[in-house]
Amino acid sequence: MKLYNTLSRSIEDVQPFVSGKIGLYACGPTVYDYAHIGHMRKYTMDDVLIRTLKHAGFAVTHVMNITDVGHLVSDDDVGEDKMEKGAKKYGKTVWELAKEFEAFFWKSIDAMAVNHPDVSCKATDHIAEQIALVQTLEQKGFTYVIGDGVYFDTSKFPGYGELSRLDPEHLKAGARVEMVEGKKHPTDFALWKFSPEKEHRQMEWESPWGKGFPGWHIECSAMSMKYLGEHFDIHTGGIDHIPIHHTNEIAQSEAATGKHPFVKYWVHHNFLRVNGEKMSKSLGNFYTVDDIVSKGFSPMALKLMFMGAHYRSELNFTWENIAATQTAYEKLVASLSTAHQESDRTILSDEKLQKVNEYRTKFFSLLEEDLHTPEAMSVFWEVLKSNIPGGDKYELIMEFDTVLGLKLRENVAAYESKHEHIPSGVRQLVDMRQAARDAKDFAKSDTLRDEIARFGWSVEDTASGQKVKKK
């Protein structure tokens, strides 16, 4: 298995710390608003990654957090806590907000047929672990306290910015506009923030430094290390996390444990865009899975759209695009049902067996090469059009679907329960008639219609192809 590692900016062979076992941590959602299909793209591709790793023989422990405190509107440790802001917007308590939007997130994840992590952990359930980590950093001399909180001194950590290839000189020159007063360097970041004196915060905890709440980055270090150990194999997130969130996670984790690297492989997903802009909660240009469904599209059509783009490339969402993948998904289910009904599987000829094996190897090696889903999907469509006998075609595509998660077995079964079973002899005549029609041989097409009728079936020509019904 090979993956692009942001740390080395190159494709690397995945060799976990413990042979055959992978610890994977995924940055989870901040539950202050509705999870949108941009989030779904990220978690769908995490899911494909995990399923591919498992298919390749690795045992994977997947941990994902839920951010329910401490993520500020600005990355510069200033501005409101997104959760407290969301609570005001929706007229709810922060706790109610977190509960409702977490539930909405899981509902969307389930609709997308994305597997749940082995451990899902909330920041507010791990305050003690975060305080303990800040104490370790304090004992090792990496922190300082100023008016508004406890800060990490990035100048004390020599490898700071390796992940994002930050250049310290450039950073000095481009010092952020709004810098917290007393911060020693522009890159220093909050580990613990004090509750503001004048403003009432709904979420706050006692700490050795005073009442307050954790900085955003510390939760991911504290929880990933709690569940996966002081260093682990894969960490995922969106590309927006490279310069600050993940850069800071590395600094504080390695400073605390003295172990390098904290994470072996950093996997970063590109964004889902809409009209060329990042789909985001703060820009308000987002659609949820519910929006997709209410417009008559299946979450599986959305997933099929995601598969068509490599996870490190941008993808622009349009309603035309989803309409096209919806049609493709429906045709896929119908043709898989046809293949399935040719279940009179015989022993495959050597040539066909070889073909099946070639397709299988090609498909999985494309995924094992940094998750090349678009190319793997070309193989998928090639299989569908190939002359492999139906039953074997069906089984091979179902094997592909163990990593894609397009709910094909379930949807083919649902399709079959709604449609009559067409005997293979009739199906053959229908296919011959399709070939005749494609060749504009309408006389032959009519003869075949009569022949089909002799078996007691009728064909009707519609925009989406021939509809076959029992007379």
Ligand code: AMP
């Ligand atoms: P957030 O809830 O904003 O903390 O985001 C949770 C995860 O979803 C992060 O890894 C983000 O990078 C990712 N994400 C947010 N918006 C998008 C988007 N439009 N496309 C892809 N991933 C996104």
Ligand code: ZN
């Ligand atoms: Zn994180």
